[in-house]
Amino acid sequence: MTNTSTHPSHPLLVSDRTGYPADYQPKMDDEANRVQDDILTKRGLKKRKVLLVGGAGYVGVPVAQYLLAKGYDVLNIDRNIYGHHMAVSGLLMIPGYTYKNVDFADFRNVEELLGDVTDVVVLGGLVGDPITKKYPDESHAINDVGVSNVLKGLDGQGMNKVLFISTCSNYGEIPEDQIADEDYALKPLSLYAKSKVMQEQVLLQNDFDYTASILRFSTAFGLSPRMRFDLTVNEFTRAMFLGENMEVYDADTWRPYCHTFDFGRAIARALEAPRDNIHKIPFNVGGDNNNFTKQMVVDQICKQLPDAKYSIVEGGFDRRNYRVNFSRIKDVLYFTPHYDVGQGIAQLIYALQQGLFSDHDQNPNFYNNRVVSYP
Ligand SMILES: NC(=O)c1ccc[n+]([C@@H]2O[C@H](COP(=O)([O-])OP(=O)(O)OC[C@H]3O[C@@H](n4cnc5c(N)ncnc54)[C@H](O)[C@@H]3O)[C@@H](O)[C@H]2O)c1
DSSP states (O other): OOOOOOOOOOHHHHHHTTOOOOGGGHHHHHHHHHHIIIIIIIOSSOOOOEETOSSSSHHHHHHHHHHHHHTOOOEEOOOOSSSSSGGGGGGSSSSTTTEEEEOSHHHHHHHTTTTOEEEEEEEEOOOHHHHHHHHHHIIIIIIEEEEHHHHHTTTTTOOSEEEEEEEEEGOOOOOOOOOBBSSSSSOOOOOOHHHHHHEEEEEEEESSSEEEEEEEEEEEEEEOOOOOOOSSHHHHHHHHTTTTTEEETTTTTTEEEEEHHHHHHHHHHHSSOOOHHTTTTEEEEEEEEGGEEEEHHHHHHHHHTTTTTEEEEOOOOOBBOOOOHHHHHHHHOOOOOSHHHHHHHHHHHHHHHHTTTTTTOHHHHHHHSSOOOOO
């Protein structure tokens, strides 16, 4: 079998078999043998190396940590558009990790690095509704043209799997009594989500020579070496911890949430899965127990910070409201999240109590997607 980690440290990281049924091992062995014969032996490579495209961000760094612990080599390319790439400094000394500060939107920068890369995870771009609205030209250049260049350019390069990281924001706004599975009609409301839907179509409508899959992530929460406090759970927890009166707009709107650590687990599951189980198949990534309204998020925070204050404010402008069904990733990849929202909040509170992130106001762009420096 390939990818057997020898990393001795964290049992949660290296031997996370949660949810896999006993009879799934032979299928994973078959998959590992296929990768060995079709990819590694053919190209004279010793082990799988995953290229993280845009992996120096909030999600990318914990994903790299997880994949390294699982025994993959990781090459991360990132343009450091928020001046935040100190976040990878802790990884640089780990054998098997490489970081290059390059722009992926110019595919030549990617192509020249593919020699020993076997698999690709496309994470990079302008992430979120506000930043794409603020920088529509950069958003087009990166999220539309750049990501398309990558997905198309990887065809014919001998890649094994290419995972495109999309978003549950693609569901936009759905009626209260419905829950979106992967076949539910997409209704992207923002420039950000429209670009994601477009790239999903690029993968679904073309027959590239690699195994292509789409992972629609829930809204992220939890710790990361590059924190983002412009995301609901993190933002609310920090503000309420600091004693601010948190103004909560659209309190009854639903959203699914997922911990940064669990994204690494989901990606590893897709990398381990038999090709036919994921090829051209979108997966919602998260868990049914982490569908929350904003009211439920503040309730969780108040449970842990009884003196916290908030007020419900009418007249919000974010129409997104979607509850999501996670049966497919559970049934096909045997993935359920390790952490729930309450546990993520507890970790954030602990970190805040230790004084972490106290430089937030001095370095707002490190902690939030606010000002883009590109190209
Ligand atoms: N954070 C969430 O709540 C969330 C939810 C759903 C989906 N996702 C998806 O997860 C992925 C990662 O999100 P994140 O929260 O880590 O965002 P992030 O903004 O922290 O990270 C994005 C990274 O992409 C890099 N990048 C942007 N343009 C680049 C370019 N031209 N060349 C090289 N690098 C470039 C940035 O420098 C940054 O490090 C994205 O694809 C996002 O759509 C995130």
